[in-house]
Amino acid sequence: MDDILIARSTFGLTMGFHIIFASLGVGLPLMILAAEILYQRTKDKDYELMAKRWTKGQAILLGVAIPSGTIAGVQLSLLWPGFMEIVGKVISLPFQIEIFAFFLEALFMSIYVYAADRLSPFMRIISVFLVLLGATASAVLITNVHAFEGTPTGFRITNGEVTDVDPWAAFFNPSFLVTAGHVTVSAYMTGAFMIATIAAFKMLRAKHLGREYLFHQKALLLGLILGGTFSLLTALNGHESAQYLHRYQPEKLAAAEGLFETQPYAPLAIGGITDPETKEVKYAIEIPWLLSFLAANRFDEVVVGLNDFPEEEWPPLFIHTLFNGMVGIGSLLVLVGFVGFAWKKLLKKETFPRWAMWIFVCGGPLALLGIEFGWVFACTGRQPWVIYHVMKTAEAATHSEGLGLFFILFLLVYLALAVITLLVFYSYFKRHPLRPLDGKEETVK
């Protein structure tokens, strides 16, 4: 493996690890806030207990989200010094402001977790809200840098020097709002479906219609309603993101769809494998005209194909599969959320059939998989550019050698941490089983 490939793999590995904890770290506070508010409104102790237990979960996740995020931040400078030099000159505002978001979240998370018993109900809601605000803001701001990489604005390069910098123009680069919106709502939906997953799993184990069963059913419904809503928003906004690709990064959209010929009335290819030799997507289901419509809301829109670009600037073609995976998961979960909601609330059935419960169990992991697919698609689909049409990844990379060892070390530590995190979850909730009747729960010391 050459050094650049190792650097890319190391960074991708770190991000792929961080994003699991980060997305849940954005999504869970929303669920905790919802439970706190429901408790204050209904005075149903179950919701208070939910908020407490989810907060424990959030604390465990943060224990990994924060250091892995710190690694991500430092690795950006260590592995991509060339990139960070431009970032420092042009798009440093979001990094800077993000620090304040981190502080906000860290301060109020500590207050909410370690001082919960000393807070008034009002201050508890405010604290969780500020945690949610901090987490969402950190996601939005870091995504801003990612958006800038795809649609760089606010500077010029003359003779290799960065000139005419307008930091706010860079900040409000064209794809910022759409991309940040997509990341945020997809994180919310993931948090909600994760809750649904756990609740459904517990219900399968619990005594049918027992006290514990009913407790988890409330959590399940909350998860399905919020999850369904946010997956609908994710899908709508994802459609918008695709239209932005059509406008600003046409080769990424072309590779995502395996389109080679530039054409109006372009077809949408679902599934299959893109073959660069024959220039077609093998084994795919083609829906005529749909791609043109998706790209610009009209059938005669001309969609640019890969043939219009030099082959060395093509993104890797496997992103077609990642894109399909993300969109497939998104569409499925919209359905799951609403069918679940309708079954219970519109059809007024008392319980779900068992097979449906197993589908709910899959929801959370699927959403996480969607996030992984989406990010690898977005970052790998930008290749060979680290800043679209400005800087190649190879120019940004470090010249240090011996990265391979660190790749392996990081891989091992991430694996170990993933296992330990699962063990901690298991052993914590095993030793603190649900006792909904007395509503009392041991607090952390």
Place this chain on the structure above:
Amino acid sequence: MTDTLIASILLWAFVIIYSVAASIDFGAGFWSMVYLNHEKTKATNIANRYLSPSWEVTNVFVVLIVVALVTFFPGATYTLGTVLLIPGSIVLLLLLIRSAFMVFSHLVQKYNKLLSVVSGITGILIPALLICVLPITEGGFIARFQGVEQLLLTKLLTSPHVLSYIGLAITSTLFLSSLLLTDYSFVSKEREAFAIYRKDALIVGPVTLLMAVLTLQTMHLEADWLYRRLFAHAPLLLASGVCFFVSYIVLLLPQQRGRVIHLPRISVFFAILQYLLASYAYGAAHLPYIVYPEVTIESGFTHPSTFRALFVSYIVGFAILIPGFIYFWRMFMKDESYLRQKP
């Protein structure tokens, strides 16, 4: 004042706040390991009670420093990023392990001991590695091979100057943290823990001073440019030394409750003042170099319009956050019911 100077001072301030906060954090982890088996004394509990709410906030400062460096001095990123890859990655791995285990040990008491050991060991290793950034920026450890900068690892690890820095980092960490824990256990009315930490501070203090003097000597040998410039600030160094003695003597006095400001707090104050003065002198002597002799604050500086936007965002951001910090402080450092809680 020029923009570059403002940026340097801000960065310097972040580094100082972090070094003090992190020394206390890392040291507290170490002490909680040392007193793990003293079931009676609660020394470990005291250390842990301080650590639990604070490490997350302290950790943000790591990020803050990296971000401030990259955003203010992107020109320094290339050199620093390249040469710090190896030590930086090791620190990152240790931080990851430590932070994760810290949180877990609070949730799952069963593994408390093992986890305290992890946080204790990393609590010593991390400062020892972090401090190596200083001698690296003082010059002599970077070479160019075919136009690419590289860190001379063997030279680094065998240099007496680097070794004495490492010694200084470890002893300062232990000194500051034992001092703060003295104060903390005093406020919490934990007599035995108080006696233990006070004794530790009294032992480590003089060793720290010794290491500081030793480091100056090795600097004379290996980074003479800095040594000479440092003595342009001799009065500051002297004042710093005086602060150390004040802090130490106050700690030696008989300790009672009931005064307006209790004595351990005064000790902590002077100890921190001592570090502020010394590192101000160090920073001032180091300027304008970020990495001697290649990168200066001028050559590495960001674009002026970016700097202005950043500066505004710092002011607005801290103005908004300061009430949050005050609330946090009142919750954990002053709230009697938190400090006295039963373990």
